[in-house]
Amino acid sequence: MRIVRALVLVFVAAGLDGGPLPEVSLAPKNGVLRLAVTGDTGEGADAVAAGIAKVHAQKPFDAIVLTGDNFYPCGVESVEDPRWSLVTALTSIGVPVLPILGNHDSCGKADPDAQILAPIPNWQFPAREYAVRAGVADFAFVDTNPYVKGRSRELESSLRDVFASSKARWRVIVGHHPVISSGYHGYFPRDEVNRMRKVIPTLREVKADLYICGHDHHLELIRGRMLHLVSGAGSAPVPPIKLRLSTVYPSEIRRERIGFAVVEIRAKSIRVRFYDAKGRAKSEWL
Numbered sequence: 001m002r003i004v005r006a007l008v009l010v011f012v013a014a015g016l017d018g019g020p021l022p023e024v025s026l027a028p029k030n031g032v033l034r035l036a037v038t039g040d041t042g043e044g045a046d047a048v049a050a051g052i053a054k055v056h057a058q059k060p061f062d063a064i065v066l067t068g069d070n071f072y073p074c075g076v077e078s079v080e081d082p083r084w085s086l087v088t089a090l091t092s093i094g095v096p097v098l099p100i101l102g103n104h105d106s107c108g109k110a111d112p113d114a115q116i117l118a119p120i121p122n123w124q125f126p127a128r129e130y131a132v133r134a135g136v137a138d139f140a141f142v143d144t145n146p147y148v149k150g151r152s153r154e155l156e157s158s159l160r161d162v163f164a165s166s167k168a169r170w171r172v173i174v175g176h177h178p179v180i181s182s183g184y185h186g187y188f189p190r191d192e193v194n195r196m197r198k199v200i201p202t203l204r205e206v207k208a209d210l211y212i213c214g215h216d217h218h219l220e221l222i223r224g225r226m227l228h229l230v231s232g233a234g235s236a237p238v239p240p241i242k243l244r245l246s247t248v249y250p251s252e253i254r255r256e257r258i259g260f261a262v263v264e265i266r267a268k269s270i271r272v273r274f275y276d277a278k279g280r281a282k283s284e285w286l
Helices: 002-016 042-058 082-091 112-117 154-163 190-197 200-205
Strands: 023-025 033-038 063-066 097-099 130-133 137-141 170-174 210-213 219-223 227-231 247-249 259-265 270-276
Touching: 033 042, 033 227, 042 082, 042 259, 042 270, 082 097, 137 154, 154 200, 219 259, 219 270, 227 259, 227 270
Parallel strands: 023 130, 033 063, 063 097, 137 170, 170 210, 210 227
Antiparallel strands: 033 259, 130 137, 219 227, 219 247, 259 270
């Protein structure tokens, strides 16, 4: 196990030192890419997975995107950690689960790389940062944790690398921390908010169409020069504190419940719909 771990960490480091990031491929059906998006799941994973499974049974997903904080209160400590059972309901749905790391995945005695090493069926986590190629869209899955702490600017170079040769119609970024949000983390702590705002010029440079995040425990869609999707209501949901003028969902602040987002990407459109933990639509297609 130690040899395998060393090899994987070397591979991950190579991707972050200027080499090409690892890639995952998705093949959308009939030109439509369907994703379930949830985050900050922790012990709520069973509940949100039940809703995702219900919607999947009606119209299948191509993948599930996890926007970080995959475990609470802190991440797993090893590939043998019994708390891997927290994600079993999600991985058992039968489609690829594509995670990123959140701040809780790195706290305490957590070993973030254990999530990358884990031989869990359908758990596709090749590195802390990686690309997903899905025909109609290209994705950059990035680690925002060192960026918000001011320890690294790798996030910006990773975005440029992923999209340098992209010919896909749409460009999507998945990171844990929000760039814009109506939740607490869209306003505080100020230093983290200011650092995430500094990535906006790079998002525009790479012509990003959609930024997906968690960290704030609510569901929200913000429309501007690009779309911003917040989907962190996988457990312990918390309502926004002040809606942005460009927020198109929700229309008002109310009690937040466990839920998830569905993203459908076609050649000419991106649309989003929100669901609760019972698989009931909370919004129209946006």
